[in-house]
């Protein structure tokens with residue numbers, strides 16, 4: 001099975017490898033999985049429900065609404081399905097990407113009204129999800145809660161009335177990978193790809 005099965009041109013494939021650090025072998029493996037999981041409805045590409053099923057194990061403590069929103073962010077051309085490139089990119093961001101890249105996407109995810117700021121309701125949602133996931137992953141409840149509150153503290157905002165902007169969020173949450181991990185954007189174990 002060659003890379004041709006990914007339906008990517010050689011340039012696109014090399015571009016993807018460069019961007020994601022997946023090896024060519026891993027990309028080939030991912031393309032097999034992509035075809036298997038995304039063709040359940042006999043149509044190529046991850047539909048929203050296939051995406052949700054595929055990632056259910058990882059994001060079981062997220063609500064459906066949030067997972068749908070994640071799908072939308074990864075569907076970069078907005079056609080309602082994830083093509084192979086969009087799928088690999090989403091997997092990369094969820095697992096292997098640098099913390100800052102993950103946080104940037106997570107900010108967009110929780111900034112539901114795309115105002116450029118996390119307002120109080122959006123922050124409450126973020127705290128709720130992070131605490132639910134973090135404790136489900138075995139982290140200590142008060143430790144998780146205190147950590148998320150410290151990230152979203154008003155002290156980290158230049159304008160408390162407006163909320164927290166992306167730079168402020170990234171700055172507050174990027175001192176370690178703790179936040180990304182607790183919200184389930186952790187890297188997979190060993191050789192596993194997801």
Ligand SMILES: [Ca+2]
Pocket residue numbers: 075076077078079080081082083086
């Ligand atoms: Ca798409």
Ligand SMILES: [Ca+2]
Pocket residue numbers: 110111112113114115116117118119122
């Ligand atoms: Ca907002």
